[in-house]
Amino acid sequence: MxxxxxxxxxxxxxxxxxxxxxxxxxxxxxxxxxxxxxxxxxxxxxxxxxxxxxxxxxxxxxxxxxxxxxxxxxxxxxxxxxxxxxxxxxxxxxxxxxxxxxxxxxxxxxxxxxxxxxxxxxxxxxxxxxxxxxxxxxxxxxxxxxxxxxxxxxxxxxxxxxxxxxxxxxxxxxxDFEGAQWTKLIVNQVNALPAITGLSVQEVISHAGLRRIMTASMREAVRVGLARGVRFAAFNGLTHARLSFVARAPLSLGQMLPLRIRAYLGATPNPGSTLQSIRRGRRSEIDFLNGAVVAAAQGTEVPVPVNTELLRLVHEVETSGRHLPVRRVIDRVTAATGPLR
Missing domain, CATH: 3.40.50.720 (NAD(P)-binding Rossmann-like Domain)
Structure with missing residues (x-):
């Protein structure tokens, strides 16, 4: 062919x-x-x-x-x-x-x-x-x-x-390809924090503070999808029921989702597609990832402060070419969103 x-x-x-x-x-x-x-x-x-x-x-x-x-x-x-x-x-x-x-x-x-x-x-x-x-x-x-x-x-x-x-x-x-798109959109929440910090996806998930932020961004994305009537398609072990649980569960239990992704990725460091773009000096697709969540939240009553701040921070790194220290990232997100629960 x-x-x-x-x-x-x-x-x-x-x-x-x-x-x-x-x-x-x-x-x-x-x-x-x-x-x-x-x-x-x-x-x-x-x-x-x-x-x-x-x-x-x-x-x-x-x-x-x-x-x-x-x-x-x-x-x-x-x-x-x-x-x-x-x-x-x-x-x-x-x-x-x-x-x-x-x-x-x-x-x-x-x-x-x-x-x-x-x-x-x-x-x-x-x-x-x-x-x-x-x-x-x-x-x-x-x-x-x-x-x-x-x-x-x-x-x-x-x-x-x-x-x-x-x-x-x-x-x-x-x-149900649309449902699969939304399931993958949740998985792609792993991209923003590596792009901001310069760390691999596995390193981000292994850090307790960054993992909480990632979990919070995933929960926001799931809640937006549910508010828009999305039925998440089963994709690589993720199901509508499992994602709905993450949206309702305490943040501590919701961390099962990024931890599952870390196990799936294995030991080879994965930079994520957004970080790869930034390393090559190119514009990333963050507007279609976290930005898509922010856009989809319009017209719903779901607040998305974590996705909004992560979107802002990725664009800041794209402009400056400099990654941010982990402590500063946690402080910036917390200042924008309040304590994550």
């Missing part, structure tokens, strides 16, 4: 390499030093799925001659719309998978690709951009896909799942 991957960073690069290893003809759209390295040396993959150097075709955008049978857009959420627009002619009417965190990605891409079946994808794979041309899978996991609309999109979702499974990346199609 001819597959185009737009955004060959940590996640997109790992997927591109795995698909090429499985015998697919893979074209990737990348930029800067990453593009130069891929063209020169191939796309190097290591970590949980083994070591491999994929010989993929690479350019700034997918060329018209690629004529892909399947496209995967794996950019950051804020770049998805432009990526779809810039590659629209090459994509044509090819089925297109939108692999992103947060909310709203499929809708933005669908506007730019009216002739393409659109599929949403959520992945629990943890991957890191190591260096130009080099990505690492730190946690191997599953991916869920869901049709955006209609029968054609459902067929495209099955096609994408089949391609990923054949490449050794467990994938399944689920009916």
């Amino acid at each position: 001819r597959v185009g991957v737009v955004g060959a960073g940590a996640m997109g690069g790992a997927i591109a390499a795995m698909l090429e290893r499985a015998g697919n003809e893979v074209w990737v759209a990348a930029r800067g030093e990453h593009l130069t390295a891929i063209r020169r040396d191939g796309l190097k993959l290591d970590g949980a799925w083994g070591e491999y150097t994929a010989r993929v075709s690479a350019a700034k955008t997918l060329p018209l001659k690629a004529k892909p049978e399947l496209v995967i857009i794996a950019t950051k959420a804020m770049d998805a719309e432009a990526a779809a627009r810039d590659n629209a002619r090459a994509i044509g009417d090819a089925p297109t998978v939108v692999l992103q965190n947060g909310l709203g990605g499929m809708e933005r891409v669908a506007e730019q690709l009216p002739g393409s079946p659109i599929v949403g994808a959520l992945s629990m794979i943890a991957a890191s951009y190591v260096a130009p041309g080099h990505v690492r899978v730190t946690t191997a996991a599953n991916t869920v896909l869901g049709a955006f609309r209609g029968t054609q999109d459902a067929d495209a979702a099955e096609l994408a799942a089949s391609a990923l499974n054949a490449a050794g990346m467990p994938a399944e199609v689920i009916a």
Whole structure:
């Protein structure tokens, strides 16, 4: 199969390499030093799925001659719309998978690709951009896909799942994709504090004070979802009942959720996608993570002071380029929210 991957960073690069290893003809759209390295040396993959150097075709955008049978857009959420627009002619009417965190990605891409079946994808794979041309899978996991609309999109979702499974990346199609998006949005609450402090996700969760803040942000997000009538889909051991319990339970019991995530991630330090963006001097997708919670809270009676302050602190670090000491982060959040209970 001819597959185009737009955004060959940590996640997109790992997927591109795995698909090429499985015998697919893979074209990737990348930029800067990453593009130069891929063209020169191939796309190097290591970590949980083994070591491999994929010989993929690479350019700034997918060329018209690629004529892909399947496209995967794996950019950051804020770049998805432009990526779809810039590659629209090459994509044509090819089925297109939108692999992103947060909310709203499929809708933005669908506007730019009216002739393409659109599929949403959520992945629990943890991957890191190591260096130009080099990505690492730190946690191997599953991916869920869901049709955006209609029968054609459902067929495209099955096609994408089949391609990923054949490449050794467990994938399944689920009916309640919106519920899964909200479940993943809760998991993505792990991103803000590593971005602010410069610590790994595991280090943040291991620190009692930071773990309490993370738990509080997760509880806010769950409460917003419940207030909006969301039914959280079962995803990687998280269920509607379990998340609803976290929203109601005392903060001390709610910490079971980040502790569960720490155990799932294992010992290899995971920086989280937001911290990786900041380390590379790029804008993060925090507006589509904690920012999505703040936006979704509008029109409800759910207060979200923790998410609001974390959003503010990530933007501060993005602007200054300097991480904040742990004690200062705890003090800033406490000053903005009051004692966490």
